[in-house]
Amino acid sequence: MFRGLNFPQPTCPPAPHVKEEFAVPSHVEEVKESMAAFAGHHAASGRRVVLITSGGTKVPLESRTVRFLDNFSSGRRGASSAEYFIESGYAVIFLHRHRSLYPYTHMFATINMLDALKFTNEGASSNSPEVVVNQQVLPNIAKVLKQYQKVKESKLLLPIEFSTLSDYLHLLKAAAQALSTIGSKAMFYLAAAVSDFYIPASEMPEHKIQSSNGPLQLSMNMVPKILSPLVKDWAPQAFVISFKLETDATILLEKAQRALETYRHQAVVANVLDSRRGYVVVVTPKSQDELILTEDDERNEVEIEDRIVSNLTSAHTKFITQQRS
């Protein structure tokens, strides 16, 4: 077909670059390929794909880094949300801070694993004793392990790690480009706590800052808002959710709305530090959905991420339908 006809290649504008002062992680191309393959595979079998970012970013103060600026985030929201997305039929790319909480294993975050292990009765005196999980300490372990193994087998979870802000920015860009091929089937769920400030490589001392030099004056630049090229250029058809965490509830909703006007993405999950585990507002250009855990919910160990994911997957369905029509 079309043999002999010479169609010109469509000329795309080059994707805007992440500023050069953010060092490119050496494995970014390899990761991008694995993300593209993952997204392509799952989209081909009818699945939607969500890219979850999770955990805080590390902002080095020295190039051989001893000191760094960080953002409060255990990664709990991201890890827990990943589980609900998978339950809802999504494939998940989990772009998370090294050593932050992880789907399914976050139940171990508050205990010492060795306190949950014991020898079997027969094993205690043997030379190669069997070590078993004490299910009085971890009553859900069998259920969780089954889920985890099933997810692993079905390859529904692709974990990618970052530590520094630079890693994060480059890997998110790579993810956006990898997911652009599946259009509106892609969701971005940007729950990571990303620094607003950084020190450019050119202004960073090589070695550990010496305290003998006296008090520290730090002058930090603004981190470019990556949401802007992500929505406009890298993944313009995707369904994009950002998160807004404040400590001051009085400015929260206004800030969420302003973000929607600025970046023109689909929704902001707005939350306040102290109440974030029981109350969030999903803000869209047309609506504000309050999601609240009642005392009953808390007794039944309902997690707010269950509600958030349920709200957003429905909205994503509508979004996909509208794109088609």
Added chain:
Amino acid sequence: MFRGLNFPQPTCPPAPHVKEEFAVPSHVEEVKESMAAFAGHHAASGRRVVLITSGGTKVPLESRTVRFLDNFSSGRRGASSAEYFIESGYAVIFLHRHRSLYPYTHMFATINMLDALKFTNEGASSNSPEVVVNQQVLPNIAKVLKQYQKVKESKLLLPIEFSTLSDYLHLLKAAAQALSTIGSKAMFYLAAAVSDFYIPASEMPEHKIQSSNGPLQLSMNMVPKILSPLVKDWAPQAFVISFKLETDATILLEKAQRALETYRHQAVVANVLDSRRGYVVVVTPKSQDELILTEDDERNEVEIEDRIVSNLTSAHTKFITQQRS
């Protein structure tokens, strides 16, 4: 003896305070009592006690903290050293950063625990299946679990957590006072990576710093050197080891020596960021002991902490003998 004679109580100068701008953790008195009881109990049965500090300190930039300054430290050196001290007959108070590496469990740091668990053959189809550790994934688990259980039973390890710099300073002071009663039998092994800089509570904004205000200018004060009152006032008879980590090897030994002259403690463990797992120098006023792992050592999974602890426990023995004579 001396009945009827009225000896005046020795009047001690009041212990210098940790500056008021470092908020006192609410549980400090309770922790101090438990540390004093722990030290008293073990010293009475002839054991020495080491206080290990481990992990980095968190320095908040806002009083409702979203952002903070941190120091690079996984806590590996402290966690691993604790094991060797216990093996050498010490009781260990482990003052560590929340969620940093922990004695015996640090072997799990690099794996996902769920990857190391499996169902027993019989269990797979049962309703309450047994979950066991896959010893192909964790070949040392039985040995480590036995050690851990023995240490727990004999109560040789007292874990205390900190997160912020303020917590650290107050808890270290409390520890020093709690250990002062056992004199030269106490060792301080100060491996934590403590910030040199902080923002006083009085200059800290309450709420999350807004990026809409533009680039960030931070002006940080010097953290008072706690080693000075610790050696002079809080635990003047103890054997005190500080750590010096640099990225620039050329200034390391000079800085270690200067620290010894300034604080008049017993030794500095000097190490360089890139080589810290295979090479350290134990610097005392009279000696410099280079501790090096050979390729053979590395093949045999020897840890440098084994050598450090062995060097320092010998030095501690000499120190105790000299104090007596």
